[in-house]
Amino acid sequence: MITKEQVQELIGREAYGSDGDKIGKLGQVYLDDQTGQPEFATVNTGLFGMSESFIPLADASVTGDGLAVPFSKDRVKDAPNVSPDGGHLSPEDEQRLYEYYGLDYDRSAGLGYDESGDLGYDGSVGDRDDVDGTVGRDTSGPTTDDAMTRSEERLDVGTRSEEAGRVRLRKYVETEHVQTTVPVQRERAVIEREPITDENFDEATSGPEISEEEHEVVLHEEKPVVSTHAEPVERVRLGKEQRTDQETVSGEVRKERIETDGDVDNR
Template sequence: MADFNRIEDLANATAYDVDGDKVGGVKDVYVNDTTGQPDFVSVNHGLFGGGDSIVPLRGHTLRDGELHLAFPKERIEDAPDLDENGHLTTEDQEAFYRHYGLEGTKDVTTYETDNRFAQAGAAGTGAAAGAGAGYAAGEREVETERRDVADTERRDLVDNDRRDVTNNDELIRSEEQLNVSKDRVESGQVRLRKYVVNETETVEVPVEREEVRVVREPITDADRANYDGNIGEQEASVTLHEEQVNVAKESVPVEKVSLEKDTVRDTERVSEEVRKERFETDGVVEGDLRDDLRDDQR
């Protein structure tokens, strides 16, 4: 059995992607000119709701103020932009359907409609078919449903008030919102230079040298046979050698150094005071249903 919801419930919903991750609040609802049913919504996302994307409602569910869409958050945030004309043309719809790859998805939720929504859908449609004018969240009206009122006298009071209300009895509530932007500015300069330092290096080099030692050996028979019998002064000499260390210096490349920039993403928290309008009433009967409806609007 299909679930029946109101379009204003959709306009007040918080959107989640197919994995259950929060995307943002619903900004606009785009109603089909022919059927009176909503076909697309515009969803805020990004820091402070700084961006919005058009998302088809095929395959969605709506329950307890949560709009669960049939697409991942990344695809929603990468959706094509729409010109601010308040209307989706046939070409716009086809572009969004291609982006979201809607084969095999279908709607499972049906929405109640009334004359107000039918008139809003017909306004400014021209030759385009399909989605009509956006139903802006900032212009939502509180609809009194008789089936929710159990007390007969209070229901009659509300019906009488609705017949007597004119545009002069309505107030538009406004508030300031933060619009956050970023500027790219210089934050510093880094220089790379090289300079020369003198250091002492000690290297151990193995060297060889010759030394003399006296060797005494017993006389052999051959020595006795060759002895000439002369006694006198004689001398013998040996030439000694050793290795000497020669030191020379040469310049050789050892490494290459350069500068590169990396982008680091961080989050900065900004705070600013904003003004918001609030309503207060005088002379309202305690328990009056109209007062309850005004409280809901807040």
């Protein structure tokens, strides 16, 4: 048996059918005037919960996040259309509902009625009085007003800095073959002949008239000599600069749409 306190906690939460499907959110709760126990509850069904169906609570049970009833969603949606008069169900309406759901209807079995013979509901549970004069009533719960807010998601785009790589500056030695041209000097022997004159006659006849002689001349030449020396040629350092590129990003955003169910004029 569901208590009044349990139902108060369930107002605005989901009702689940026998097949596990969501039926709608719980709205008003009708209590037995004699025992104070919940007998009927309204469930918001239809497009956007614009319709309201009655469902008996006799065999309902509390689940982790709502209320489970032994009827399918379609059966609840097709329940007889009942409009409580002054917040009370008449015996005729109650009987129609019990018969529709295949339950035994016994008016003398403790189903509470007020002095007029009607089954009433507790106005503090799931009831929203239109004290501000607004036409209509809210079927989505006790904490909302007479307007519906439509929201959209927006992409929040920004940047974050992360390491993209590292650059190191290192020095190494490589050997290459270099060729160059160097001028070198060489000595070579040449024969010089001069005639006998008065000036060189004495030198020419200072030796024996006939003899064997030998004269030697040392010849020299230059050879290329290769060596190396180190000298600085440039300085190299690592630096950073910033560059701005354009990148395209994408994401999925959700948008709420509001539709109407019923005969209504757009303004």
